Amino acid sequence: MITDKNIVLTGASSGIGLEVLKILAKGGGNRVLAVSRRAEALLSTFADNVIPMNADVGSKEGVDAIFERAAEVFGGEKIDIFYANAGFPYYEEFNYENWDRVKRMFDVNTLSPIYTYAKYIHHLDGRKGVLAITVSAIGQMAMPGYAIYSASKFGLQGFQQAIRLEKPENLQITTLYPVATDTNFFRVANPVPFEKPFPVQQPDVVAKKMVAGIESGKKFVSPNPLFAVSKVLMGVCPPVRTVYWSLEKAKLGRFKQKLIDMGINSREVAELGLDLAKTLLNR
Numbered sequence: 001m002i003t004d005k006n007i008v009l010t011g012a013s014s015g016i017g018l019e020v021l022k023i024l025a026k027g028g029g030n031r032v033l034a035v036s037r038r039a040e041a042l043l044s045t046f047a048d049n050v051i052p053m054n055a056d057v058g059s060k061e062g063v064d065a066i067f068e069r070a071a072e073v074f075g076g077e078k079i080d081i082f083y084a085n086a087g088f089p090y091y092e093e094f095n096y097e098n099w100d101r102v103k104r105m106f107d108v109n110t111l112s113p114i115y116t117y118a119k120y121i122h123h124l125d126g127r128k129g130v131l132a133i134t135v136s137a138i139g140q141m142a143m144p145g146y147a148i149y150s151a152s153k154f155g156l157q158g159f160q161q162a163i164r165l166e167k168p169e170n171l172q173i174t175t176l177y178p179v180a181t182d183t184n185f186f187r188v189a190n191p192v193p194f195e196k197p198f199p200v201q202q203p204d205v206v207a208k209k210m211v212a213g214i215e216s217g218k219k220f221v222s223p224n225p226l227f228a229v230s231k232v233l234m235g236v237c238p239p240v241r242t243v244y245w246s247l248e249k250a251k252l253g254r255f256k257q258k259l260i261d262m263g264i265n266s267r268e269v270a271e272l273g274l275d276l277a278k279t280l281l282n283r
C-alpha cells in the first residue's frame, strides 16, 4: 500500500487513472492532485485528500499550471510520485492531411510526458521521486487502425528508454504497457463502435498491477501476462505476429466497410473533426 505520499495523477477522471486514483485515495496520508480536463466535475465525491484539478496536459501552460497547483496543495513539499497517465487514441484509416489533428495527439501523448520529466527532475533537485508513465503495448508493437497513436506511443517508448540511461539516481521511472483495456479509450478513439484488439483487460486489474509496480520500484509493468509471453513468441517466431496482425487488419477492414455502409467518409470525418462524425451518426 502506498501511504504518506504527495501524488500528481493525470487522466484521473476515467479508466485506468480513475482506478489508480481509487487505490491511492485509500492510502493513509496520501494527498492526490487528480487532473483531467473535467476532473473538478467528475471527482467531487472523493474525500478531501483528493484534490481535483481541471487542466489540459497537451500544452506547456497546462503542465506548468499542474506544478504550480501542486506546490500550493502540498504546501511547498515535494511531489513524491508524478504519474503521467493521460492520453488518447484515434481509431481510423490514416488517409488525411490534417496537421493539427496529428499534432494534438503528439502534444498530449508524447510531448507532455517529455516536458513533465524535465520539470519534475528540476522540481526534485536531487530528492527522491517517482515518475510513472502510461505507455501502451502499442508503444512496442504497432497496430492497424492506430497509426498516429502507435507513432505517439513509440515516441514515448523511445524517450523513456533513452532517458533511463541518463536520468538522475534519485528518480525511479516506472512505465506501464497495457493491452486493450475496457475504458472510455475506445469511445474516444472513434464515435462509431469498432472491434477492440485482442486481448481485453479490465482497468481495475491494470491499476492494481501498476500501483504495486510503482510501490515495489519496478521499471516496467506489463499487466497482461499473455502480452509478455506473446512478445517473446513473436520475437522467436515472427509468423505468429503476421497471423495476429492479419486478424487485426481484418477488423479494420470490417470497420471501413461499416463506415461505407453508414455513408460516412472517414477522410472527411478526420478533416472536419469528431463533431461532424457525431452529427453524421445522429442523422
Ligand SMILES: NC(=O)c1ccc[n+]([C@@H]2O[C@H](COP(=O)([O-])OP(=O)(O)OC[C@H]3O[C@@H](n4cnc5c(N)ncnc54)[C@H](OP(=O)(O)O)[C@@H]3O)[C@@H](O)[C@H]2O)c1
Residues within 6 Å of the ligand: 010, 011, 012, 013, 014, 015, 016, 017, 035, 036, 037, 038, 039, 055, 056, 057, 058, 085, 086, 087, 088, 089, 108, 134, 135, 136, 137, 138, 177, 178, 179, 180, 181, 182, 183, 184, 185, 186, 188
Ligand atoms: N484503454 C486501453 O486500451 C489502453 C491501452 C494502452 C494504453 N492506454 C493508455 O492508458 C492511458 C489512460 O487511458 P484510459 O484507457 O484510461 O482511457 P480513458 O478512460 O479515456 O481515460 C483517459 C483520461 O485522460 C484524460 N485526458 C485525456 N486527454 C487529456 C488532456 N488533454 N488533458 C488532461 N487530461 C486528459 C481524460 O479526462 P478528460 O476527458 O476529462 O480530460 C481521462 O481522465 C492513456 O495514456 C492511454 O493511451 C490505454
